[in-house]
Amino acid sequence: MKKSYEDIHGKKYNRWLILFVVVLIAFAGTIMQTSLSTALPTLMKSFDISMSTAQTATTYYLLVNGIIVPLSAVFLTRVPTKRLYLILGITQLVGIIMTYFSPNSSWGFFIAGRIITALAVGILSSTMAVIVMNIFSSKELGTAIGLTGLALGLAPAVGPTLTGWILSKSHVIFGLTVSSSWRSMFLPSLLVTALCVVLIPFVMHDVVENHRQKIDFVSVLLSTIGFGFFITGFSNVADKGWGDLSVILPVIIGVVFIGLFAWRQLRMDDPLLDVRLFLNSRFTVATVGTLLVTMAMYGVEMMLPTYLQNVRGMSPLNSGMTLFFGALMMGVMAPIAGNLADKYGVKKLALTGFFILAIGTLPFAFISATTPTLLIKVMYAVRMIGIATALMPLTTAAMTAVAVEHSTHASTINNTARQISSSIAVAVLTSLTQNTTTNALPQHALKIADPLAYGAKSITAAVSGFRVSFIAGLVLAILGFVFVCFIKKQTKSNDVQMEVD
Template sequence: MQVGNEEITTFNLDRHGKTYRRAPMVALILLATFAGMLMQTVLGTTVPTLMRDYNISMATAQQATTWFLLANGIMVPVSAYLATKFSTKKLYIIAYIILFAGMLTVFAAPLPKPSTWWVFLSGRILQASAVGITMPLMQVVLVNMYPPKQMGAVMGLGGLVVGLAPAVGPTFAGWILNKNHVILGITFSDSWRTIFILPLSVLGICLVISPFVLKDVLPNKAIKLDIISLIESVLGFGLFLWGFTNVATDGWSKLNTVIMPILFGVMIILVFGYRQFHMTKPFLDLRVFKTKQFTLTTIVIALITMAMMGVEMMLPLYMQEVHGLSALDSGLVLLPGALMMGIMSPIAGLAYDRVGAKRLALVGSVILIIGTFPFVFLTAETPNIFITALYGMRMFGIAMVFMPLTASAMKALPISEAADGTASNNTARQVASAVVVALLSSVTQNVITHAQPAAHLKTTNPLLYADKLIQAMLTGYHVSFALGLAFAIMALITAFFLRGHVLHISNQADDLQSKGGQVK
């Protein structure tokens, strides 16, 4: 769009043909989505506190994360339909209300008792359902608001949310838990409740100003909801992820709660996929996977996510249980890595515009492998500064992979397929996260249980019992870290098959968007 001879680059056109400023809308979306994404890992350093308050096992406490990822994984495939059916502003506002309600439910959950654990989990499910909408919607909106030639830089901004929020979650929680808070005359000491106060406040502000800042930027169509596809999607991904969630508490041999849900989930997902490929107007257009570059980038992103979570969820437990650190101190050990992620995401986005995804993916995967390998050999005496340096190296490598590959995946598709591509890409990532957290919680718990010393040593030889218990914990964490290393190696191997050059959408699409229009 031009005024006189001067092109307006700070404005864009919404789907109603009205101009608006992009910067305020992008800032609000990034801030609100950051508050939502923070919920994914914010309870990582609070697992010992939850175990104490609810008198539950580590595997049960990890359900606060696995059920979040389960609900998130179910909602992400639905996001493509919602983004096409409903206006951008309305969908965002509804999602923010659900997210706010979820945070408030957890914050105000009944006094900690094992019988009230379900209330806590219900709040987490509400949070995850909202994030399952806002996260993929953010990426689709950014794709539609900026021209393809700026895709790397824009996705780098998105990386501040998708990458930095989960990375900073454990540190943020540890800092909050280290302080006493007085709210409405009630003192919260070492309470997980206080973790939700700041995100609630931020989200509340975003919710109030959303009607004035958000605009309808995505083209909508009056598409009919295919109930069968919706049921297949929810049941398939729900059963599959629920089965893996139960692994942590029931083990791998439980037929009713683990094996059967996973098998039935896989079968329903296959039926769902077959129907989508053969429908004229699919609920989720899986034909995006016919594009090789999109498929490969999605696989690498899923593997990198599993490698990241393999250490992300277990390292705070290692720092607290083996090194005896507080929640704050264990979070501070991870803080430089989180900051590295935040710094590198925009830089990696800009680098992608110059060198493409393959080089960044290869270099980033190698750095991730080098930074992960020593974790397999950590001891009780490993210096904290060494762990901080390794974690920072890992996050440096992850940042070099995440956003460039996400931008590459989106650039491999026409803009008209952005919603389906984003939903498919994020579904793969959320399924990978849910599976790996459940898997590692189960494996670590089982290894520790089988390796822990005999109970009688606790009274007959307390020192020997303590030493053997530490060794049992280390064995469990070593296995977890080794699995994270394996996923990083698989990501490196897959990255070799990526295309080496940046893919470009048609010049017409680029020209239209650079002038503030939309590509239909």
């Protein structure tokens, strides 16, 4: 077996070193998508800001990420791979440095750093699968894409735990004393990104064919307005509710402009994003399957830390440690699932993954205020095994359903679907939890008459709200299992051919 291949200029390269750098830099950026959830109280105190203001650090990050992902195909198409990754690495590094050194008197400077970081992370996360598609043979593709799950799945799961650990007390790492300041939570990503920027000139090669695609600025505008408004609308659901104009109007505007964007792409010879790929049933099935497993993942992953802290009274660190074993299982299982898909085929693995996911989610539908922590740890780990087992093969199937020259657009569409589905899942489940909890709360008069009874019933109301979101996660897992059953024919992922009944 070859240990090196040739890039588009005929120069030798080591594909495993390229994969290492690509996954590592994406991991360093993606881990910050969820890390701030643990640090919000610390940021509020340090910057002297309200909770809603502190939340903008996450909101703007996800918004910019959601806007840039649909446009990432054009960057990889126009810019040589090595140069693009160096630019993105430096951009990510600059954004993290700005965030790290933000003065406590300037929240705007902090947000600017987050926005710059999000621009780089959005493109990096979308281009990983394309790089893998171009440097690995079809027989190893499942395993290679499985390794990218370390960035796409493990990093967001580990983020809150790592941040909680860093903020809990000072630590000595490699002989350096790292304080418990909020700045310290950005230090691991800063150091890893800096390492990648040093390695990229020596490791990365131009492995994706380029052509001078003309940028259609009308398409860019339609995409930016469409996805920007759509994600903004769903981001407002938790605070405003479904009936508020700040939710309804942005979502409607977003849908209209996304529709116009898709219509324009269909009429172009060289589209910014080739939505014609949805005419390929094999690609569509795999992408929808990926969307379902992503939403099922967020059905519990985003709500469980809040349950552990608000109902069980855990600290951010302890709640993060409760979920850490599950995050570890995700990281271990992702490459294994990719390898198994190479051997047994995507359909078998996806069905197994959704089944495990449903089994792992079922106990959460009956959760209470006294559910043993050990059971939560074990069942959460089971869920994450199921997610990795389904997500990695489906991602592989989506990429191998199209020709290599269309892989850039396929990866962009797949990542856009994940970005939108995660935003919808978080908005819908947060709303379900809040509405159910509010409707189940006892009368305010009871708080005065019998504070203890009021407190007990309030906890019961909160638990009922979380149960609804967990049940929704279970329903999504079952839907995913049923959907994958419609795959009529499935061979191994090295020559994926799927047909739909």
